[in-house]
Amino acid sequence: MIGLMGRLLAAGMSFCAALIVNQPSRAADLVRVGEGPFITGGAFFIAREKGYFKKLGLEIETKRFEDGAFAVPAIIAGELEFTLMTANASLFNSIAKGAPLIVILDRGHNRPGFGYTALSVTQALHDDGVKSLADAGKLKGKRIGVGALGSINQYNAAQALLKAGLDPAKDVQWIVNVPQPDLMRMLGQNQVDATDLAYQFGVFAQNNKWGPIIANGDQIVPGAEIATYAVRKDFLAKNRDAAVRFAMAYLQGIKEFNAAAKDPGAHADIVDILAQNTALNKPELVKAIAPHWSYIADDGLPLVDSILEMQDFWSGKYFSFVEKKVPREQLFDLNVAKEAKARLEKEKPFN
Amino acid sequence: MDVVVEQVSKIWPGTRGSGVVALENFSHRFCSRRITCLLGPSGCGKSTLIQIVAGLESASSGSVSIVDPQRGDTRRPLGADSVMVWQNLNLFPWRSVIDNVAFGLEMQGMAKAARHQRARTLIASVGLRGFETHLPGQLSGGMRQRVALARALIMARPILLMDEPFAALDAQTKIVMQEELLRIFDATHKTILFVTHAIEEAILLGDEVVVMTARPGRIKEVIAIDLPRPRSLELVNSRDFGLLFDRAFHLIREEVTKTLAEQAAAGLR
Amino acid sequence: MKAGRSAQIWESVLPALTVVAVALAWEALVRLRGIAPIYLPAPSSVLVYLWQMTVDGSLPYNLGITLLRIFVGFAVAAASGILLGVAMGMSHTIARVADVWIAALYPLPKISLIPLLIIWVGTGEAYKIVISAVSAFFPVVISTYAGIRQTDRGLIMAAKDLGANPRQIQMKVVIPAAIPSIFAGLHLGMGVAIILVVAAEMIGGSSQGGMGWLLISSGQVMATEKVFASLIVLAVVGAIVIKLQQWIDRKVAPWVHHG
Numbered sequence: 001m002i003g004l005m006g007r008l009l010a011a012g013m014s015f016c017a018a019l020i021v022n023q024p025s026r027a028a029d030l031v032r033v034g035e036g037p038f039i040t041g042g043a044f045f046i047a048r049e050k051g052y053f054k055k056l057g058l059e060i061e062t063k064r065f066e067d068g069a070f071a072v073p074a075i076i077a078g079e080l081e082f083t084l085m086t087a088n089a090s091l092f093n094s095i096a097k098g099a100p101l102i103v104i105l106d107r108g109h110n111r112p113g114f115g116y117t118a119l120s121v122t123q124a125l126h127d128d129g130v131k132s133l134a135d136a137g138k139l140k141g142k143r144i145g146v147g148a149l150g151s152i153n154q155y156n157a158a159q160a161l162l163k164a165g166l167d168p169a170k171d172v173q174w175i176v177n178v179p180q181p182d183l184m185r186m187l188g189q190n191q192v193d194a195t196d197l198a199y200q201f202g203v204f205a206q207n208n209k210w211g212p213i214i215a216n217g218d219q220i221v222p223g224a225e226i227a228t229y230a231v232r233k234d235f236l237a238k239n240r241d242a243a244v245r246f247a248m249a250y251l252q253g254i255k256e257f258n259a260a261a262k263d264p265g266a267h268a269d270i271v272d273i274l275a276q277n278t279a280l281n282k283p284e285l286v287k288a289i290a291p292h293w294s295y296i297a298d299d300g301l302p303l304v305d306s307i308l309e310m311q312d313f314w315s316g317k318y319f320s321f322v323e324k325k326v327p328r329e330q331l332f333d334l335n336v337a338k339e340a341k342a343r344l345e346k347e348k349p350f351n
Numbered sequence: 352m353d354v355v356v357e358q359v360s361k362i363w364p365g366t367r368g369s370g371v372v373a374l375e376n377f378s379h380r381f382c383s384r385r386i387t388c389l390l391g392p393s394g395c396g397k398s399t400l401i402q403i404v405a406g407l408e409s410a411s412s413g414s415v416s417i418v419d420p421q422r423g424d425t426r427r428p429l430g431a432d433s434v435m436v437w438q439n440l441n442l443f444p445w446r447s448v449i450d451n452v453a454f455g456l457e458m459q460g461m462a463k464a465a466r467h468q469r470a471r472t473l474i475a476s477v478g479l480r481g482f483e484t485h486l487p488g489q490l491s492g493g494m495r496q497r498v499a500l501a502r503a504l505i506m507a508r509p510i511l512l513m514d515e516p517f518a519a520l521d522a523q524t525k526i527v528m529q530e531e532l533l534r535i536f537d538a539t540h541k542t543i544l545f546v547t548h549a550i551e552e553a554i555l556l557g558d559e560v561v562v563m564t565a566r567p568g569r570i571k572e573v574i575a576i577d578l579p580r581p582r583s584l585e586l587v588n589s590r591d592f593g594l595l596f597d598r599a600f601h602l603i604r605e606e607v608t609k610t611l612a613e614q615a616a617a618g619l620r
Numbered sequence: 621m622k623a624g625r626s627a628q629i630w631e632s633v634l635p636a637l638t639v640v641a642v643a644l645a646w647e648a649l650v651r652l653r654g655i656a657p658i659y660l661p662a663p664s665s666v667l668v669y670l671w672q673m674t675v676d677g678s679l680p681y682n683l684g685i686t687l688l689r690i691f692v693g694f695a696v697a698a699a700s701g702i703l704l705g706v707a708m709g710m711s712h713t714i715a716r717v718a719d720v721w722i723a724a725l726y727p728l729p730k731i732s733l734i735p736l737l738i739i740w741v742g743t744g745e746a747y748k749i750v751i752s753a754v755s756a757f758f759p760v761v762i763s764t765y766a767g768i769r770q771t772d773r774g775l776i777m778a779a780k781d782l783g784a785n786p787r788q789i790q791m792k793v794v795i796p797a798a799i800p801s802i803f804a805g806l807h808l809g810m811g812v813a814i815i816l817v818v819a820a821e822m823i824g825g826s827s828q829g830g831m832g833w834l835l836i837s838s839g840q841v842m843a844t845e846k847v848f849a850s851l852i853v854l855a856v857v858g859a860i861v862i863k864l865q866q867w868i869d870r871k872v873a874p875w876v877h878h879g
Contacts, residue, residue, distance in 0.1 A: 072842075076658060076659070088841075089840075089842075090840060090841050090842035093841055093842035093843055093844075094658055094842045097656060097657040097658040097661075097842065097844055098656020098657055098658045098659070099656070099658040099842075100656075148840045149837050149840045149841055150840065150841040175743070176837070177822070177823065177836055177840075182735075189739075191742055191743065314841075321841040321843070322841070323843075402777075405781060407777050407780060407781060434781060434782070435777075435778070435781045437774060437777075437778060439774060441772075441774040441775050441778035443775060443778075443793065443796070443797075444875040444878065445796045445797075445799065445873065445875050446796075454779070454782055454784075455782035455783050457792075458779075458782060458783045458784045458785075458788055458792075459783060486874060486875045487875070487878070488874075488875050488877075488878020489878060502782070506782065506783075
């Protein structure tokens with residue numbers, strides 16, 4: 001009897017001791033992040049799966065939006081702290097109309113060699129002579145499918161048309177409101193003549209003989225921004241330290257992401273993480289499109305000039321999606337990334 | 352033309368074999384050029400009988416025929432000899448007064464000008480001149496009643512079948528319509544079968560009152576009404592009228608009590 | 621009579637007054653609480669955009685396209701619905717066959733058919749008109765058939781008594797008597813047609829304009845004032861269409877509202 005009691009007591013005490021010892025020095029910060037199924041979120045997924053956020057005391061709750069556009073209303077409503085934010089017209093309008101958000105990090109851009117958007121045409125058009133960017137002029141009067149108005153896809157396609165001397169507002173018919181996978185199929189059925197889609201869809205269409213890629217985004221506008229991370233301003237004001245730590249873990253994720261893009265064979269673990277967390281699903285697919293994963297700025301800074309260029313374009317003479325432009329100071333807080341980089345170099349938490 | 356009803360029975364099919372006997376071996380000769388009133392409690396089958404006479408309902412057994420009292424040969428009336436005036440009027444709400452009245456003639460294929468001319472005459476004769484283009488919904492209850500009458504009378508059929516036509520009217524209008532009917536009868540001497548549950552009305556209008564039993568409907572008694580014609584409302588106060596009323600009242604009361612008891616029993620079961 | 625007259629005026633003005641009151645309260649709320657347009661634009665700025673959209677032609681153009689599509693879809697649905705409903709009423713065989721199909725297809729949410737339709741007929745006018753016609757068809761045919769089946773037996777007996785043959789009864793009694801039901805079906809069908817045309821313009825890719833297109837393209841770029849402006853226009857159009865239908869009903873079938 002006494003032996004049993006003694007054993008129970010000892011077990012209980014060591015259990016309590018374990019609880020006390022494993023208590024972190026302070027409670028973790030809960031951070032809710034809006035993400036989508038695209039590979040441009042790769043650095044985030046890597047940092048999360050490898051526990052970098054946790055190591056820095058951040059408890060991550062991911063909310064997945066199949067259509068990234070819906071993440072923006074969610075963060076405005078206060079359901080998220082961070083969110084992916086594509087460099088599209090709605091970014092400028094949201095902030096201009098008082099959305100309490102600010103852009104702090106890069107989340108993928110079309111660095112030459114790593115372009116993540118692709119301009120494709122139907123097989124028929126290709127046979128008719130539209131074989132490269134130089135032939136873009138032949139797209140006059142044709143139907144071009146892009147996911148949404150003001151999207152980076154529409155931006156890239158429009159720039160290709162401009163380079164060929166066409167008026168992107170008047171000389172083509174834009175097909176929008178269709179999800180990218182469906183646009184890809186429409187290409188195959190000649191219900192659109194050209195598309196600008198995420199790279200994997202262009203490859204898929206090409207492999208199925210629906211239509212070849214005639215130009216990558218990095219050939220049309222080298223280095224154009226694709227997406228960013230935005231943070232809620234009240235969260236930034238209240239807990240800037242947490243935002244900086246987020247950026248620190250994210251920066252580490254960026255390092256591994258970019259490295260794996262250049263040599264996926266040597267980074268099977270990264271490839272697996274990307275396969276599991278994006279629409280690509282299978283590691284072979286992830287490898288197949290490398291290095292067209294987009295490139296994420298090593299210093300994490302959003303591409304300010306590119307984004308401002310886009311704002312000018314959407315409020316310019318061809319399209320009037322944006323009426324009130326947002327000044328640079330209201331769009332970006334570059335110090336979060338800068339502080340994160342400095343602290344990483346000083347504290348070296350991941351070495 | 353007498354209307355001869357011989358051993359007419361009507362059984363409404365019910366569930367599980369047992370049906371409802373509405374009429375049981377009803378036999379009567381309705382004399383031509385007379386008003387005969389069918390008087391009875393609710394559910395006694397009087398409406399069913401009149402619809403069988405009209406040819407709109409079939410008898411389960413028995414027959415209805417027309418006999419010429421002078422010549423004795425028989426024909427079957429199939430509605431072409433009789434015309435109905437309904438309790439709830441059944442006016443066509445989308446047709447104007449004149450198109451309602453002219454309906455029967457329209458069905459016969461008469462040209463519009465001709466049938467409208469006849470309709471106008473009838474409409475004037477029931478006192479509705481000026482309302483030809485009105486819709487029934489725009490008229491009062493009494494006016495609608497007169498449209499229904501005109502629609503029936505225009506058919507110029509010898510037999511007029513009336514199924515509690517004045518039951519839904521208020522007391523004042525009812526009196527007016529009763530006088531109207533008396534006037535029409537005096538002018539045309541049609542054979543009228545008049546169904547009612549109002550004793551006073553039956554005696555005032557009828558040459559004969561057939562008192563029916565509670566369900567199943569049979570003839571309880573036939574009362575001859577010897578009051579002189581032309582009749583008018585003042586008759587109601589006369590002594591003879593009072594005696595006839597008492598007689599009818601007692602007959603009816605028995606049957607009404609029976610009906611109520613039956614309904615109560617059905618309710619309790 | 622003076623008291624009655626002023627009560628009448630008050631009654632017809634009251635709805636408009638409540639709209640104005642709500643608008644004023646909304647404006648006050650936005651201004652006093654400093655609500656950013658991304659959450660709730662002020663009525664004053666919505667009106668400015670409404671004016672702009674009217675002047676630059678985008679509103680009249682898109683509204684016109686939507687109305688045209690609604691009208692065509694509704695006309696097709698009304699004609700086919702009434703025809704089939706009457707046929708079902710006149711022939712027991714047709715009724716039994718059609719009834720099965722209607723019962724099976726009616727409950728399907730037609731919006732779910734849109735991707736399928738697009739695959740078959742593309743994203744042009746065809747699919748928008750088809751989806752709105754198909755959806756509006758059902759309430760029309762169902763109400764028409766019900767109206768014919770439920771004809772007041774008394775009217776039929778009266779017609780028979782007055783010498784009408786079966787064909788005359790069908791044409792001169794049953795069908796006119798079914799008009800209130802048919803109208804009810806047409807009202808429902810019109811509402812459905814409006815909703816489905818706008819939805820079809822929003823879902824499924826196209827740049828072919830319409831109020832749905834205006835809604836979604838403004839929404840995509842977060843032009844919140846334009847979204848509100850479009851919604852207000854749709855609401856007003858809806859109200860006008862309903863009032864117009866009621867007016868036409870009264871002109872065509874005045875007896876329906878009598879005692």
